[in-house]
Amino acid sequence: MPELPEVETVRRTLNQLVAGKRIERVTVSLPRILQRPAEPEQFAAALAGRTIETVERRGKFLRLMLDGLVLVSHLRMEGRYGVYAKDEPVEPHTHVIFHFDDGTELRYKDVRQFGTMHLFAPGEDLQQKPLNKLGIEPLEDGFTLQTLKRALARRTTKIKPLLLNQAYIVGLGNIYVDEALFTAGIHPERTADTLKPAEWARLYDAIRSTLARAVDAGGSSIKSYVNGQGEMGMFQHELLVYGRGGEPCRRCGAAIEKLVVGGRGTHICVKCQRPSRRR
Template sequence: MPELPEVETVRRTLNELVRGKRIERVTVSLPRIIQRPQEPEAFAAALAGHTIQSVERRGKFLRILLDGLVLVSHLRMEGRYGVYRADEPVETHTHVRFHFDDGTELRYKDVRQFGTMHLFAPGEDLTLPPLNKLGIEPLDEAFTLQAFKKALSNRTTKIKPLLLNQAYIVGLGNIYVDEALFTAGIHPERPADTIKPAEWVRLYEAIRATLSRAVDVGGSSIKSYVNGQGELGMFQHELLIYGRESQPCRKCGSSIDKTVVGGRGTHICLRCQPLSKNRRVAAAKSNVK
């Protein structure tokens, strides 16, 4: 958290709230949030006087485009942005404040303190870390069935860790991978090279449909996620399998299991997402290790 739908919702909200605002100064209270340049003083000085042109997204990263600079921001586990009047009290765990010349502020709050900010010249951000090795955007036109299969189908790795790997497809995290695999009827421990052509079609369509619907309703507020206006997402009310351990499957009524796949908590309906006996044995041995 947050994943593509949540970051996209934040992007849209911030685009409405801060586009056209001119930064007068920047206050950094937690230096380690600033990754580039390494000195928070240089970061603040570089941004002073610049105007925000728009807010874009690449995978789970926000790209705040200014006149002559690009600010790349990753929210990590619990980072959040909000716009406030300058005279409003500053909440605990507010680590970066962008002071605008109209008397408002964009504030970045992060209880877990895992978020990052990188500052680049225009175009440079796409050729350097952390954005330079990201995969296909699953809601872009470039994400075709052919491109999807080409990226993953010949690999022997389990399908869930592959879908979580941002070098292949960006924006997918634990929630939406579980949801898409369930919708497609594919067990998360299936090696990618065992998935059949019809299953690839179902999985491709499930990823697109799940993410599109989640974006439409503002993402999922599972823990602390809110958009830039402090509003909750609504997709958590539509989740089919994620977070529903021991509850009845919405398709077949069987009890939903929870296990660990690739180090991540994973929700499965063993009736709707079958795994062959041999692979069940292999998976059980792998999980014990």
Template sequence: MPELPEVETVRRTLNELVAGKRIERVTVTLPRIIQRPAEPEAFAAALAGHTIQSVERKGKFLRILLDGLVLVSHLRMEGRYGVFAQDEPVELHTHVRFRFDDGTELRYKDVRQFGTMHLFAPGDDLTNPPLNKLGIEPLDESFTLQAFKGQVAHRTTKVKPLLLNQAYIVGLGNIYVDEALFTAGIHPEREAVTLKSPEWIRLYDAIRATLGRAVEAGGSSIKSYVNGQGEMGMFQHQLLIYGRNDAPCTRCGTMIVKTVVGGRGTHTCPVCQPHPVKRGKAAKVVKGPKAAKTKAKPNAK
């Protein structure tokens, strides 16, 4: 799934490609992509004649601002946008087409068919689902250390699932949470409430730095991600830990391990990110059915 850096790259690319273009006609071939209004015909009719002013982002959502409307789009697993000449062949799995009056069109392609589009009057998009319950934006000025800690520091949940929870912090996904936690030297299974002040500072700085470098590199093309011009991101070549299981840690040389935390594949270095059970009482390990206790016989004399 595209994360914040990938969606930000798509936003910047689309802003260059479609800002100022006037929509002549909209074609929808997969109705379930359109979440609001309920009827895709109403969606298409509402957009006809409007001009795209700019493309913004809220977490992993794109906000396409038009004159009098806001289109909120989520790419989900493999959604992608591209701008084409109207006479170019339409690729398979292209579900929504925005035809402009200059002979080009914006096409939305989604092999997995999980993407969504919502149409709102200006301002209503921020007070209604899906944007109204999103947390703070990690690349915004409002994302201070105090605001960050205020969202999650008092919680007893493991730190990785907390960082992935879009109700607290928006835009972070599996790749960049693994990278930030490794950079900060924090194990993903640590409970947030157990982190000390220096650790929160390291984690805050790691999140900002990791996302900043990823945006500069155009995101990470781990699977099928490309920007609006069909170009891959390059940050996958800078990843320190994600996807490097069974490879040596770039810091200490210990082999990186992959486990599951909060239902997500998770990469850690056992040395650079000490497991929380090693900080106190070791957890009980059960290897199989409990064996019946037998009384030892005294040694024969």
């Protein structure tokens, strides 16, 4: 599933490609992607004639800001957007097409068919599902060491599932939680209440720096991710532990191990991320 760096990269490329374009009509071939309204005719009618003003992001969700409406879109496992000329062949698994009046089209393709789209009045999207219970954005100024500790420090849950929980911090998924915990030298099975002040400071810095570097690299193309221009991300070449099971740690040389934490495949260095006793 695309995480914050990948969705942010898609947001930036889509903003360059579709901001200012006017929707002439919309074609929906897989209605179940639509959540609000669920009927393709209503969805298409609501968007016809509207202009995409800008593209924003909230966590792993895209927010296409139109004149008078907000389209909230989640890519889920393999959803992707691309801009095409109207005479280009439509690829298989293309489920929604936004036809612009300049002869181009924004096409949504989703092999797994798990993506979702919601329409809201401006501002209403932040007050209702799926955005209303999301946590803080880790690359914004409001995310500080103090807010991180205030949200998680007293909890007796393992630190990895806490970091994956979008109600606390948004945008972090399996890739970047593994990378941040390795960078901070924290074992993913440590419970949050056992972390010492210096470890919280390292974790905070690791979250910010890992995400920022990944955004700069255009995200990680582990499976099928590409941005709105069809380009792969490059951060997968900089990953320190994720997906590197059995390979040597780039810090100490020990073999990277894969285990399961909170039901998720997890990569660690057993020397750099040793379990610690409770305080």
